[in-house]
Amino acid sequence: MLELNNQYTMMKRQVHTQVLKQFFNDTLSEDVDKIPIQLIPKQRTPTRCCIYKERAMVRYRIMAFLGVDIEKDDDEFKTLSSYVDEVLEEDKPISPLLTTISTACSSCPPDRYLVSDACRGCFARPCLANCPKDCISFSNGKAHIDESRCVRCGKCMEVCPFHAVVHIPVPCEQACPVDAIKKNEEGYVEIDWEKCISCGKCAMSCPFGAIVERSTIMGVAKMIKEEQHITAIIAPAIEGQFPGNLAQIKQALLATGFNAVIEVSEGASETCDHEAQEVTQRKQEGLGFMTTSCCPAYMKLVDKHVPYLAGRRSSALSPMAYTASLAKERYPQTKVVFIGPCLAKKEEAAHLGTIEGVLTFSELASLFVAKGVDVREMSDSDLGDTMLFEDCRQFALSGGVAACVSKRLTVGDEIAVHKVDGIDKKMVRVMKSWERRPIEADLVEVMCCEGGCINGPGVVAKPSVAIRLRGGNKAASPVASMRSIPGAKE
Amino acid sequence: MIRKTKVSVKICVGTACFVQGGADLLLYQDFLDPVVLANCDIEGVSCIGGCKDDTLKTRPPYIQIDDKIYGEMTQDKMCALLSEVVHA
Numbered sequence: 001m002l003e004l005n006n007q008y009t010m011m012k013r014q015v016h017t018q019v020l021k022q023f024f025n026d027t028l029s030e031d032v033d034k035i036p037i038q039l040i041p042k043q044r045t046p047t048r049c050c051i052y053k054e055r056a057m058v059r060y061r062i063m064a065f066l067g068v069d070i071e072k073d074d075d076e077f078k079t080l081s082s083y084v085d086e087v088l089e090e091d092k093p094i095s096p097l098l099t100t101i102s103t104a105c106s107s108c109p110p111d112r113y114l115v116s117d118a119c120r121g122c123f124a125r126p127c128l129a130n131c132p133k134d135c136i137s138f139s140n141g142k143a144h145i146d147e148s149r150c151v152r153c154g155k156c157m158e159v160c161p162f163h164a165v166v167h168i169p170v171p172c173e174q175a176c177p178v179d180a181i182k183k184n185e186e187g188y189v190e191i192d193w194e195k196c197i198s199c200g201k202c203a204m205s206c207p208f209g210a211i212v213e214r215s216t217i218m219g220v221a222k223m224i225k226e227e228q229h230i231t232a233i234i235a236p237a238i239e240g241q242f243p244g245n246l247a248q249i250k251q252a253l254l255a256t257g258f259n260a261v262i263e264v265s266e267g268a269s270e271t272c273d274h275e276a277q278e279v280t281q282r283k284q285e286g287l288g289f290m291t292t293s294c295c296p297a298y299m300k301l302v303d304k305h306v307p308y309l310a311g312r313r314s315s316a317l318s319p320m321a322y323t324a325s326l327a328k329e330r331y332p333q334t335k336v337v338f339i340g341p342c343l344a345k346k347e348e349a350a351h352l353g354t355i356e357g358v359l360t361f362s363e364l365a366s367l368f369v370a371k372g373v374d375v376r377e378m379s380d381s382d383l384g385d386t387m388l389f390e391d392c393r394q395f396a397l398s399g400g401v402a403a404c405v406s407k408r409l410t411v412g413d414e415i416a417v418h419k420v421d422g423i424d425k426k427m428v429r430v431m432k433s434w435e436r437r438p439i440e441a442d443l444v445e446v447m448c449c450e451g452g453c454i455n456g457p458g459v460v461a462k463p464s465v466a467i468r469l470r471g472g473n474k475a476a477s478p479v480a481s482m483r484s485i486p487g488a489k490e
Numbered sequence: 491m492i493r494k495t496k497v498s499v500k501i502c503v504g505t506a507c508f509v510q511g512g513a514d515l516l517l518y519q520d521f522l523d524p525v526v527l528a529n530c531d532i533e534g535v536s537c538i539g540g541c542k543d544d545t546l547k548t549r550p551p552y553i554q555i556d557d558k559i560y561g562e563m564t565q566d567k568m569c570a571l572l573s574e575v576v577h578a
């Protein structure tokens with residue numbers, strides 16, 4: 001996975017902020033076509049081949065941010081302004097969540113093993129001896145790999161004493177846990193939607209930014225502008241994503257135009273109660289392990305790739321679903337907007353029917369900046385009585401869900417917990433193997449993102465930063481807190 | 491030669507800076523050289539105005555070293571800048 005903060009993410013955030021600024025100033029339709037030129041001025045030293053290509057890329061980023069499905073609706077004759085008019089008229093459908101920009105895709109060659117200059121053509125030649133397909137030959141005193149016969153087992157890389165063999169992966173293909181990424185005839189990326197579980201790992205790993213999420217923010221921005229009653233339901237991972245504590249983040253949301261804020265941890269508590277009961281019962285009946293059901297990418301993984309697990313998943317609804325119903329109970333006329341680190345939640349939300357919008361933290365960040373809302377300057381809002389669900393803020397971290405469920409067991413009951421911390425290709429194989437050899441645990445906590453939701457595709461602060469900013473008032477004065485407990489986890 | 495007074499370093503944690511990569515600078519204890527660290531007074535502060543100043547030809551994130559504001563800050567740039575100032 002790419003380092004979160006890189007040139008591409010920064011450019012993306014600038015684009016998003018600019019679009020939103022213009023939207024709230026009522027100039028989006030007139031001025032949107034100027035954004036590529038403003039952000040990529042003539043004097044810039046381009047990172048891609050030339051500034052014109054960079055401008056074209058900004059244009060595509062804007063389209064994705066507007067929610068346009070670039071694969072289907074890319075019309076080079078159309079101005080951005082006419083796309084804006086369309087979007088302001090009517091929201092685009094949620095699926096597919098991602099869209100690919102073939103112009104950005106560098107059509108990376110298939111993954112391969114390459115002998116680098118470091119090869120010294122040694123006498124022992126362990127590569128030659130260990131290659132199962134005999135594809136290594138020597139010429140000019142150096143090893144060569146015969147591409148056509150290589151099966152990409154990596155043995156030669158393992159045994160080379162000089163580390164002279166390198167593996168050159170295709171980042172998106174390597175990141176996708178379910179092999180949903182293909183290359184079309186021209187060599188450009190294509191996603192197989194039948195297989196895709198919406199985890200977002202490919203988008204996070206492409207160094208060219210060729211796979212992008214289709215944002216659903218314009219729908220929310222419109223609600224804000226029309227001053228509709230909106231309830232923001234905020235995922236537990238939000239703490240640590242902005243420079244302020246939870247109470248300040250809540251206040252910032254109110255200042256941005258949301259009318260009420262509910263923590264999803266509140267619904268998470270309900271999920272836990274349900275799961276605690278269910279797991280105890282299953283244990284008594286000797287039914288074997290049960291998995292959690294709050295991670296939407298995992299839910300899709302089961303539906304599409306590991307069907308036997310369907311009977312193993314908890315029947316509890318996700319924290320988001322419970323919280324949305326809570327919101328509708330409290331404010332019957334309200335529009336519910338889920339704010340989280342997750343892309344897959346967008347599809348879950350679309351199916352639920354109780355949620356009118358989904359934002360990622362990254363989109364919320366652009367919204368804050370566009371609206372000039374500074375989280376750190378906010379006074380603390382009243383979070384209400386959080387006693388009953390406070391512990392569920394841990395849902396955002398790997399291990400947190402299992403811990404909360406365990407806490408809710410009847411006194412004296414105990415369960416064995418297994419954590420699936422991040423799903424990759426290998427993990428999928430392991431999970432499949434449980435069909436024949438069930439894992440010995442009562443509760444299997446599954447999180448598709450390594451480390452938990454704080455490492456989701458929509459985060460602003462990377463986990464190492466977020467973890468230090470989480471918890472109570474620490475986030476208000478992040479630096480001091482870090483000094484007092486260097487490297488502290490909590 | 492190491493200077494007598496500590497260098498004052500302010501990392502902007504206004505939202506604009508924080509979301510444009512400023513968050514990473516808060517890990518300064520992990521990436522700065524211990525000697526530099528010992529000679530600097532580092533704190534996170536609210537918006538230091540860089541993001542609203544059009545005359546600066548840079549973008550967030552900003553930090554302030556003594557009285558001077560620097561934009562487009564990265565961990566590497568911060569290391570280099572500070573060791574220069576500390577060892578000046």
Ligand code: SF4
Binds near residue numbers: 179180181
């Ligand atoms: S499953 Fe994940 S990595 Fe694979 S294509 Fe879908 S979003 Fe990308």
Ligand code: FES
Binds near residue numbers: 502503506540552
């Ligand atoms: S937010 Fe950092 S200078 Fe304004």
